[in-house]
Amino acid sequence: MTGSSAKRLKKKSRALKPFSIRNKVVPRASFPLPGDKSIAHRALILSALSRGKAILKNFPFHDDSLATLKALENLGVKIQAGKNEVCVRGRGLRGLRPCRGEVFADNSGTTLRLLLGVLAGFDFKTRVTAGKYLSRRPMSRVNIPLRLMGARIVSRLRGGEEYAPVTISGGNLKGIDYSLKIASAQVKSAILLAGLFAAGRTRVRESLKTRDHTERMLKAFGAGICVKGKAVTLVPGREFSAPERIYIPGDISSASFFMVLAAAIPGSRVRLKGVGLNPGRSGIIGVLKRMGARIKISPASSGSLKNFEPFGDILVCGGALKGAVVESREIPSLIDELPVLMVAACFARGRTLIKGAGELRFKETDRINSMVFNLKRMGADIRILKSGPLENISIDGRGRLRGADLKSFGDHRTAMSMVVAGLASGEKFKLDDTGCINKSFPGFIEAVKRACGI
Numbered sequence: 001m002t003g004s005s006a007k008r009l010k011k012k013s014r015a016l017k018p019f020s021i022r023n024k025v026v027p028r029a030s031f032p033l034p035g036d037k038s039i040a041h042r043a044l045i046l047s048a049l050s051r052g053k054a055i056l057k058n059f060p061f062h063d064d065s066l067a068t069l070k071a072l073e074n075l076g077v078k079i080q081a082g083k084n085e086v087c088v089r090g091r092g093l094r095g096l097r098p099c100r101g102e103v104f105a106d107n108s109g110t111t112l113r114l115l116l117g118v119l120a121g122f123d124f125k126t127r128v129t130a131g132k133y134l135s136r137r138p139m140s141r142v143n144i145p146l147r148l149m150g151a152r153i154v155s156r157l158r159g160g161e162e163y164a165p166v167t168i169s170g171g172n173l174k175g176i177d178y179s180l181k182i183a184s185a186q187v188k189s190a191i192l193l194a195g196l197f198a199a200g201r202t203r204v205r206e207s208l209k210t211r212d213h214t215e216r217m218l219k220a221f222g223a224g225i226c227v228k229g230k231a232v233t234l235v236p237g238r239e240f241s242a243p244e245r246i247y248i249p250g251d252i253s254s255a256s257f258f259m260v261l262a263a264a265i266p267g268s269r270v271r272l273k274g275v276g277l278n279p280g281r282s283g284i285i286g287v288l289k290r291m292g293a294r295i296k297i298s299p300a301s302s303g304s305l306k307n308f309e310p311f312g313d314i315l316v317c318g319g320a321l322k323g324a325v326v327e328s329r330e331i332p333s334l335i336d337e338l339p340v341l342m343v344a345a346c347f348a349r350g351r352t353l354i355k356g357a358g359e360l361r362f363k364e365t366d367r368i369n370s371m372v373f374n375l376k377r378m379g380a381d382i383r384i385l386k387s388g389p390l391e392n393i394s395i396d397g398r399g400r401l402r403g404a405d406l407k408s409f410g411d412h413r414t415a416m417s418m419v420v421a422g423l424a425s426g427e428k429f430k431l432d433d434t435g436c437i438n439k440s441f442p443g444f445i446e447a448v449k450r451a452c453g454i
């Protein structure tokens with residue numbers, strides 16, 4: 001730990017950074033991944049609300065985690081940053097202070113939605129603002145249940161939907177029994193976090209199970225939480241304490257780009273070390289295996305759990321891929337990996353059908369639109385089939401794509417997926433911007449170059 005205040009951590013510049021290459025590559029590498037983004041947000045928030053000091057190891061310093069870190073500092077939490085770790089001095093459950101000015105969530109949906117859950121527990125007023133991309137994402141999904149718990153929330157209204165900025169004041173909450181209308185771990189987590197401050201128990205019911213990092217971490221911190229099937233019950237009233245050290249496993253969403261890059265290029269061999277293998281996040285492994293990818297998982301020994309999160313190494317070797325069906329119920333476990341799975345489907349032979357992918361339209365950009373635009377430019381046979389409210393994506397893979405001029409749409413996962421598509425095509429391609437990748441994986445382009453020997 002350097003002792004430097006985290007406040008000095010600067011967001012990397014967002015000037016457009018084009019990327020262009022014409023090499024044929026065969027990735028062969030073995031490396032660890034930066035810590036999981038979803039877990040990092042939760043570790044910061046729960047450490048801030050607990051008593052004592054917590055050191056978060058393998059902490060990923062990207063725009064999204066910095067948004068949560070700076071927001072918490074603004075609310076009175078002392079955080080120090082080291083090389084790959086941060087130290088959070090918890091203020092206890094009731095210890096946040098009103099901020100001077102506003103809290104800025106940048107473009108991080110997890111920051112905004114989870115913090116609203118926390119701020120619902122405090123009687124002071126906070127205005128939370130957002131960057132250009134997050135300001136276009138729907139907020140009523142989280143505002144509605146928090147209002148039912150007693151929070152007072154005002155946000156920008158447009159066409160019957162609510163958007164940031166959001167002004168919230170809370171306190172005096174009551175527990176609710178709430179069935180999620182949309183499969184969303186952010187909404188589930190916001191309700192559970194608010195439940196920590198409520199009178200009476202809070203129960204969240206899911207129809208499709210989403211990532212359970214919040215539940216696992218609450219348990220690790222000693223909060224009163226019980227999971228039975230698809231229902232999570234939180235019993236408030238306990239002050240909790242952070243484990244002294246919280247190890248954040250490698251981010252499987254970041255790993256997924258290298259998994260597909262290796263799977264799609266014959267002769268490749270990539271080992272991704274220390275990656276989180278939470279079943280609520282690792283759906284991509286099963287789908288790639290069904291597509292015929294050669295994948296070997298080595299779960300870590302010594303209990304295989306760090307702070308209740310399983311992790312291990314993933315080895316992927318290149319070979320022939322075939323089309324597969326992705327069922328709606330699998331979507332939450334691979335929602336962030338769908339763009340790169342669409343790329344994998346193009347390098348497979350035969351039809352891939354992804355069912356119930358409509359939530360992709362509500363991410364940093366409309367990812368159905370951004371991926372269809374780019375993959376069509378590369379010659380893909382990709383179609384959107386609507387059946388009622390469901391959107392299915394059908395891709396007739398031909399085992400190849402051609403080089404093209406590609407667009408990131410300001411979205412990190414579209415950008416990384418298109419780097420994978422371009423490299424696997426073996427043809428010259430150009431991507432207009434890679435600066436947006438700083439949102440979740442600032443070292444991505446360097447890691448790709450190292451893995452491919454470029």
Ligand code: S3P
Nearest residue numbers: 038110183184185186187335336
């Ligand atoms: C996240 C949940 C997912 C995911 C996002 C991170 C989280 O969003 O897409 O990248 O950390 O809880 P939704 O809750 O909107 O599905």
